[in-house]
Amino acid sequence: MTARLLLIRHGETPNNAARMFRGPDGAAEGLSDTGHAEAIALGLSLAARHLPTPRLYASPYTRAQQTAQHLADALGVPVQILPGVHEIDTGDWMGRPYSDVQERLHELVAPDGQFGYPGGESLAQVAERFQAALQEVLPQNGETLIVVSHGAALVALLSRLLGRDLKAAYLSDEFHHANTAVTELDWRAEGQPTMLRLADVSHLTE
Structure with a gap:
């Protein structure tokens, strides 16, 4: 079996622009005007590729669903919600700036050695739930599976x-995704998937 898996980060939100961490309380935050424009550009780019048999999924968070809806409008397919591919729970770090990762790195290593957010999730936990969610919807031969998710969640899964x-x-x-960046994998039934492109944002300059 050979199929394509496209992993996409949602468009920009106000908190992305402010470079602040959000947790589950930010699930209802929508896209900024820039985020909507990014998603529209991505939808047009994907439509121009005439992807074979696309199936489109989004995380339960509003920003991912809004991004996916722009893709759906361009591709002519429905958006389905896929639990398990939502963003990492940042726990006690909710509301803190991104810069704290470098300045307070020691706080992100738990006593058992797991790397993640105190009071929230580890990256290993996110990778496990994301991979389990994918197993429920894996593309069949010749299909294109498109999943709109989130930055840290995509890092966890790809790792x-x-x-x-x-x-x-x-x-x-290594796996950082700017807003609406696309990673494309050649998915096979056995063995590791093959990376075709990583965190591509060429649609924003086309």
């Missing part, structure tokens, strides 16, 4: 799928 150390990948920005 797991490609055998990278979660902490090292998170801190190195």
Whole structure:
């Protein structure tokens, strides 16, 4: 079996622009005007590719669903909600600036060595739930599975799928996705998926 998996980060939100962490309380936050424009541009780019048999899923969070709806409008397919691919719960770090990751890194390593957010989730937990969710909707031969998710969640999943150390990948920005960035994988029934493009944002300059 060979199929395509497209993993997409949602468009910009006001909190993204402010570079602040949100937790589950931010689930209802929508896209900014910039975020809507980014998602529209991505939808047009995907439509121009005439993707074979696309199936479109979004996380339960509003920003992912709004992004996915713009893609749905361009592709002519419905949006389905996929529990388990939502953003990491940042716990006690809710409302803190992104810069605290470098300045307070020691707070993100739990006594058992897991890397994540105190009072929230570890990246390993996110990778596990994301991968389990994908197992429920894996693309069939020739299909294109499109999943709109979130920045840290995508880092966790890709690290797991490609055998990278979660902490090292998170801190190195190896799998960092800007808003509406697209990662495309050649998905096979056996073995690791093959990376075709990583965190691509060329649609924003087309």
